[in-house]
Amino acid sequence: MSVMVDIRSVHKSFGSLGVLRGVDLQVRAGEVTVVLGPSGSGKSTLLRTINHLEKVDRGTISVDGALMGYRRAGDKLYELPEREVLRQRTRIGFVFQGFNLFPHLTVLDNVIEAPLSALRRPRAQVVESAHRLLERVGLGDKAGAYPRQLSGGQQQRVAIARALALEPRLLLFDEPTSALDPELVGEVLDVIRDLAARGTTMIVVTHEIAFAREVADTVVFMAEGRIVEQGTPEEVLGAPREERTRAFLAKVL
Amino acid sequence: MSSDTLAKIPAASEIPEPADVPRIVPQRRYGQWAAAVVVLALLGFAVNSVLRNRAFQWDVVADHFTSDSVLRGLWLTLWLTAVVMVLGFALGTLLAAFRLSANPVLRAVGRGYVWLFRSIPILVQLLLWFNIGALYPQVFGVRTVNLLSPVAVAIIGLTLHEAAYAAEVVRGGILSVDRGQIEAAQALGLSRWRRWRRIVLPQAMRAIVPPAGNMLIGTLKGTSIVSVIAVDDLLFSTQLIYHRTYQVIPLLMVATLWYAVVTSLLGIGQHYVEKHYARGTENAR
Numbered sequence: 001m002s003v004m005v006d007i008r009s010v011h012k013s014f015g016s017l018g019v020l021r022g023v024d025l026q027v028r029a030g031e032v033t034v035v036l037g038p039s040g041s042g043k044s045t046l047l048r049t050i051n052h053l054e055k056v057d058r059g060t061i062s063v064d065g066a067l068m069g070y071r072r073a074g075d076k077l078y079e080l081p082e083r084e085v086l087r088q089r090t091r092i093g094f095v096f097q098g099f100n101l102f103p104h105l106t107v108l109d110n111v112i113e114a115p116l117s118a119l120r121r122p123r124a125q126v127v128e129s130a131h132r133l134l135e136r137v138g139l140g141d142k143a144g145a146y147p148r149q150l151s152g153g154q155q156q157r158v159a160i161a162r163a164l165a166l167e168p169r170l171l172l173f174d175e176p177t178s179a180l181d182p183e184l185v186g187e188v189l190d191v192i193r194d195l196a197a198r199g200t201t202m203i204v205v206t207h208e209i210a211f212a213r214e215v216a217d218t219v220v221f222m223a224e225g226r227i228v229e230q231g232t233p234e235e236v237l238g239a240p241r242e243e244r245t246r247a248f249l250a251k252v253l
Numbered sequence: 254m255s256s257d258t259l260a261k262i263p264a265a266s267e268i269p270e271p272a273d274v275p276r277i278v279p280q281r282r283y284g285q286w287a288a289a290v291v292v293l294a295l296l297g298f299a300v301n302s303v304l305r306n307r308a309f310q311w312d313v314v315a316d317h318f319t320s321d322s323v324l325r326g327l328w329l330t331l332w333l334t335a336v337v338m339v340l341g342f343a344l345g346t347l348l349a350a351f352r353l354s355a356n357p358v359l360r361a362v363g364r365g366y367v368w369l370f371r372s373i374p375i376l377v378q379l380l381l382w383f384n385i386g387a388l389y390p391q392v393f394g395v396r397t398v399n400l401l402s403p404v405a406v407a408i409i410g411l412t413l414h415e416a417a418y419a420a421e422v423v424r425g426g427i428l429s430v431d432r433g434q435i436e437a438a439q440a441l442g443l444s445r446w447r448r449w450r451r452i453v454l455p456q457a458m459r460a461i462v463p464p465a466g467n468m469l470i471g472t473l474k475g476t477s478i479v480s481v482i483a484v485d486d487l488l489f490s491t492q493l494i495y496h497r498t499y500q501v502i503p504l505l506m507v508a509t510l511w512y513a514v515v516t517s518l519l520g521i522g523q524h525y526v527e528k529h530y531a532r533g534t535e536n537a538r
Contacts, residue, residue, distance in 0.1 A: 053436060082445065090442035100437035103533045104455050113451065114441035146533035166441065 004029040004170055004201045005050060010059035012045055019045045020056070021225035027170075027218070030199045034212040034233075037222035038248055043205045044097075046222070047172050050203070051092045052085050063092060064169050090118050093163030097175040099155045101147040101162070107134065108143040111162045119166065126165070133161040137191050153184030157191055164195075171195065173204040209252055213237050221245045313503035317494060318510070326490025327511055333404075333486060334473045337411040341472075342465070344412065345419025352424050363420065370417035376478055379410040383482045407479040415472060422464045426457035458530040466523035470516050477508075487511055 005027035012020040019042045027033050035043045048054040050061055052069040060077070061068045069085055070077035080088075101110050111130040115121045134140050137157040139150075147155050156176055163171060173192065177185040189211050196202065196215050206212065212219055212233060219236040221229045221244075229242045240246045303309065317323055351363030370378075383406050386397040401409070430453050438448040480489035491504040498504075 051440060053440060086439070086442040086444060089440060092440075094437075094440040096433060096437060096440075098433055100431075100433040102434065102437070102452055102456075104530075105533070114443060117444070117447045117451070118442035148533055162441070 002029050003027070004031075004064055005203065006060075006062040007046075007050070008060050010046070010049060010061060011057045012042075012049060012054065013057055019225055020049070023059070023222075023225070023227055025220065025227060025230075027201065027203060029201050031201060031217040032196045032215050033203045033218045033220060034216035035203065035205045035220045035222060036207070036209070036212060036236075036248070037228075041222040042225040043222045044174050047094075047174050047203060047205050050170075050172060051089050051094055053094070063088070086118065090114065090166050091169045093160075093166060093168035093171040095156070095159050095163050095171070095173045095176050097178050099147070099152070099159045099179070101155055101159055103147050105146075106143065107139065107145050107147065107150070107158050110147070110158060111165050114162070115165050130161070130165060133164050134158070136164075136194075137161045138187070151184060152180045153187045156180065156188045160188075160191055160195075169201065171200055171202045173202065173206070175205050175207070177206065177208060207252065209237065209249070221248065223248070308502060309506060310500060310503040311506075313500050314506045314510070317491070317504060317507050320494075322485075322490045322494065323487070323507055323511070326485055326487040327515075329404075329485060330473065330476050330487040331515070333407060333411070333476050333479070333484075334469070336408055337415050337472055337476070338469055340408070340412040341415025342419045342423070344416035345421075346423050348416060348420035349423035349427060352420065353427060367417045367420050370413050373414075375410065375414045375475070376481065378414060379406065379478065379482055382406045382410045403479070403482045403484045406482060407476070407484050411472070411476065411479070415468070418468060419465075422461055422468065423457070425464075426459075426461035427453060429460040430456045455530065459527075459534065462523065462527050462530055466519070466526070469523075470519055473515060473519065474512055477512075 003026050005025070007023055007025040010020050010023045011018070021042075023042070023046055025033075025046075035046070037043045045054055049056050050063065050068065052061075055069065060070070060072075066088060067077075068088060069080055071080055072078075101107075102113070105113065108127070108130055111133060112123070112126045115126045115129075116123060131140065131143060134143055137160055139154060139157055139161070142150060142154065142158070147158065150158065156179075160176075176192065177188050180188065185208070189208065192202070192204065192211075193215055204212075204216075214233075216233050218230060219233050220227055221236055221240070221242070223244050229236055229240060229245050235241075236245065237249065240249060348363045348366055351359040352367075354360055354363075373381075382401065383403070385401060385406075389397050391397065392400060434452055434456065435448060438452045443452070476486055477488040479486055480492060483489065485493065488508050491508045495501045495504040
């Protein structure tokens with residue numbers, strides 16, 4: 001299968017704090033990669049560098065063959081103008097820990113905003129597919145509601161529908177269930193599970209080990225800005241080779 | 254819950270009250286009653302003295318309240334307020350964008366402007382613009398004295414003053430919008446203009462409208478300062494009358510009542526604007 005995401009020796013510091021210290025990762029099209037690791041391991045930052053919400057200090061990230069945020073000429077990388085970066089981002093869906101729905105817009109307006117203004121699709125078509133997407137995440141009757149009128153789990157499902165409205169080649173999830181009450185986690189994971197079954201390429205940063213074991217094709221364990229171990233769920237979760245992975249799993253399981 | 258489960262729950266009145274549940278007796282608030290009586294007495298005394306005092310000459314007030322020159326002055330006050338608000342907030346929004354810019358030069362210019370025009374008293378600024386001819390006798394070959402009418406001086410001075418405060422109001426509103434909102438809009442590929450227009454501004458307005466309404470009312474009354482440079486606004490047109498007739502107090506009452514009427518109407522308008530921008534918040538409906 002072809003490589004959808006190609007991350008090569010990515011470094012990123014916030015001031016003197018090295019958050020990513022040489023990360024290499026390949027994600028194949030159609031696969032689900034779950035990134036685990038203790039807080040501060042750099043997993044969220046890594047996810048944010050993939051759609052260029054965070055600029056890298058060194059290294060390259062390609063998505064679907066396109067270098068993110070830069071144009072390469074010889075041995076130099078030139079920053080792309082914002083317009084180009086925005087166009088690249090429309091091929092990548094991003095789901096935030098805190099949902100980040102637009103509170104002043106209805107659920108429907110949240111979902112159609114990007115395809116309308118960023119992709120300039122005709123309104124009728126966008127509205128129709130938005131209703132289909134809301135149906136798919138089980139919120140067909142909530143199109144006219146405002147985000148505040150929904151539960152956290154419903155809001156996150158709207159956020160997923162909003163990300164899907166761009167028909168992205170890749171979906172990134174940044175701890176999608178961490179802000180939810182325990183009884184609402186299941187409904188969001190169900191939606192992600194359904195996407196996985198349809199062959200959507202996804203990278204999911206999460207603390208849900210059971211979900212990783214069930215859905216992931218590849219589990220990546222990060223610590224201190226590096227990838228410590230990666231492999232199938234059976235390998236990484238069932239028989240971890242690294243001491244740090246074992247220590248982490250012992251704490252969260 | 255289905256209706257038959259509801260039916261099984263007895264109404265509160267049907268539940269037998271155990272005999273030994275003690276009754277709650279609210280505390281008697283004698284202090285509150287006493288305070289209310291004192292305040293109402295003082296208020297009644299003040300209203301009575303105003304109505305009984307013949308020096309207010311309420312008949313003269315009535316005579317001039319809708320006279321042509323007063324209405325002309327009112328009209329000038331209204332459009333001057335509108336022009337100053339619109340231009341002041343346009344410039345203020347630009348300055349807020351400067352202050353929030355990634356460019357350190359623009360940030361410094363924005364900060365410097367706000368510092369300068371908040372430091373100069375508006376009266377001093379108006380007098381400076383009024384006497385600009387002393388500093389720059391000629392601009393592009395035209396004599397400055399002929400270039401700037403008193404009304405133009407009023408617009409320039411009040412707008413520059415207004416913009417410094419508007420910049421802070423707008424900046425505060427923009428900063429009140431959650432950072433995650435902008436990130437979400439960026440992640441969705443929305444253009445810079447669209448992010449500003451569709452995501453940031455509508456949410457910032459919730460924090461901008463109350464202080465802006467306050468500024469609008471302040472500006473309405475603040476325009477009365479232009480009477481010192483002989484712009485015939487509401488206050489100056491009543492002054493012109495009492496300089497002739499010596500009925501100072503009743504004519505000041507005419508101006509006061511008009512300011513109060515317009516301020517009340519603006520307050521009502523603000524209520525509806527706030528309601529509009531409260532969409533999707535707990536204050537909606």
